[in-house]
Amino acid sequence: MNKNKNIYVSFFSAWVLLCPSLVFAVTGDAPHILFSSLALLLISVITRKPFNNTVRSYVYASTTVILLGVFMEILFPVDTFRFFLLPIELVLPFFLFTGIAITFFRQTRTTISLITAISIITMMLSAGVVSSQINVRFDPGIAFWNSPFKYYYIISIVDLIGLLFLNFSKNKSFLYFKGDKKRKLFLKYIIIITAFIVTLASSELTLIGIYKYQHIAETGLNKIFAKYISAKKTVLKIESSIDISENDKFFGKDDGNKILFRVLSKSSPGYMRGRVYSHYESRKWSATSSSKPLQAEAKSEFLTVSTFKRKSAKESFDKTLNLTIFPVKEFASDILFAPGGTRQVEIVADKLKEDVDGTFTIENADYAAGYSIISSNIDAYNAPILRTFENSEKYLNIPENIRKKLSSISDKVFKNTVSAEKCVLCLSEYFSKGFDYKFPPETSKNTDPIIEFITKSKAGHCELFASAAAMLMRIKGIPTRYIFGVVCNESTGSDRWIARKADLHAWIEAYSFEKGKWFSVEISPATIRPNAKNKIPSTLSKLYEAIVMFLKNIFAQIKRGMLLQSVMSFLSNIFAFIKSLYGVLFIIFLVLITGIPWLLIRKNKKREKDISEELRMLHKLLSSIEKKLKKEDIERCENMTIKELINKIKMNGKNTSSKILKILTDYEKIRYSPDKMTIENITKLNKQLAESFK
Secondary structure (H helix, E strand, C coil): CCCCCCHHHHHHHHHHHHHHHHHHHHHCCCHHHHHHHHHHHHHHHHCCCCECCCHHHHHHHHHHHHHHHHHHHHHCCCCHHHECCCCHHHHHHHHHHHHHHHCCECCCHHHHHHHHHHHHHHHHHHCCECCCCCCCCCCCCCHHHHCCCHHHHHHHHHHHHHHHHHHHHCCHHHHHCCCHHHHHHHHHHHHHHHHHHHHHHHHHHHHHHHHHCHHHHHHHHHHHHHHHHHHHCCCCCCCCEEECCCCHHHHCCCCCCCEEEEEECCCCCEEEEEEEECEEECCEEECCCCCEECCECCCCCCCCCEEEECCCCCCCCCCEEEEEEEECCCCCCCEECECCCEEEEEECCCEEEECCCCCEEEECCCHHHCEEEEEECCCCCCCCCCCCCHHHHHHCCCCHHHHHHHHHHHHHHHCCCCCHHHHHHHHHHHHCCCCEECCCCCCCCCCCHHHHHHHHHCEECHHHHHHHHHHHHHHCCCCEEEEEEEEECEEEECCEEEEEHHHEEEEEEEEECCCCEEEEECCCCHHHCCCCCCCCCCHHHHHHHHHHHHHHHHHHHHHCCCHHHHHHHHHHHHHHHHHCHHHHHHHHHHHHHHHHHHHHHHHHHHHHHHCCHHHHHHHHHHHHHHHHHHHCCCCCCCCCCHHHHHHHHHHHCCHHHHHHHHHHHHHHHHHCCCCCCCHHHHHHHHHHHHHCCC
């Protein structure tokens, strides 16, 4: 029996697994899967000797597949919104790496069938991408070349050819087969070809059907796709206008535990501004300011990260806050969340824009690289500076119906108070009496939500508290603006923080003419403010977050072009971990799981030294005989003697078993006759065993 792998089978196995890797690299924007598959398949082709079919090999292979899949997902996250129905970005790499792992084992018909199935499945999965609008004339002859999936069709045909060669290379004697064997093999080829034809035809017919009946199905399909994608997405899309009566988009409690981003910081990041709104009308806050790009500082040719500095808001500050923020891959907002006192932003992006109210918008940002912020300890953004009431018009805008309904209430709340800071105290006192949290709040189509909240329901969420406070202060003549952002206070360990969807929040900023600056105003009751400072994370969650943050930080630095810093960060984190309690426990655990097996192996080796070379060879020979017998469904039970094994073989009656019977009889004579136990006799038996199965 040839122990080495067939080079043709290895080559065509690599061929059929590279095809779906190539398609997925395009549809999933995941070149790392292609490169890793190429490297692993190259190793498989070069490795001529197959792995043994043992439980240990299966465990090692499956563990490697899982680890590869997990690390690929953490280090090179794939955009989840490219694919439809299944989480293909997770499923496909596991299938692919499983197929590659199979190529390292013996090339049997079972393994080739598995590789064939995996190739077909992954080819179909990789094409489950949400396509762009179809603009194809489905005329005979040119439909293929006009199709947006033509590259997929071409690679599918190449894959089909590879599959045929793969299955044929293991059965070169196909033309000489007769009867059932030939029919089975022929049927196998027919199934493979049919599967591909059905796949390609169904893809083409689906496209033709959508195009032909587009005028009938377009509306219904769009609704279904929109509902599906909106349910799948956890992307936080913060529009330039926000309806405070449609609040379940942001403040629903069903997915409140979803993490938006992780933060590295010495102290709590606190209030982080998202988008700023200044105009209110017909239930909606609108951002009316236009954004201008910030000038990026010159960067080294080795760095991909750009540094942007604010020129406005030149107030002095005592403390500096350094934040490194890692948004999760589902969180792909075009708005940059940052503290109000942000001075500098480092991010891998084409552009960073800012409007007069301090809202950052980004273009083509690489979220996997995260972004870093240097900020003062000020929550509010102190710009623009308002000198008079005349240039404050946009921050004093009040719809006429609200002014009529709330003017008397504003007078009652503030009385003769002049200072903006003291007016805030009056507001806090007013809302602390008789107002409560309620989600969803009671709203009416005929009445503005702010009016209904203050005059009737007196129950709502942070959006209503903030909006009502903004209107009441504007009636008083104090400029205000509405802030939608997040409050990040949840700690997961030393210098590590996370912001969840439940931490999304609305508050306002007010302007003090006396002090000539903006300041934050928090009116929402303490019971409904995002506040996770008192949450105590479990040991496992802290360990998990530490590992995730460690990997994200290292990978972000590599993506930013900071190779040396990433190496130093890696080493410093390793040393810090070793010095911690978890590090000590891990080292003890590592010593135990490696030290004990090492001692046992060493003990066994000492025993082996006491055994003669002849006995060692006989043990090896008996092990080989037992493996051969297993293929004949004859298994030696525990404590079974050689004589009992011989009797069991005689009862089997198979031709191959009778060959082994003679060898086993000779083995018994040699084993229990010291004068016959020689290396020459044992070597002769080994040769007989090998020749009996040629």
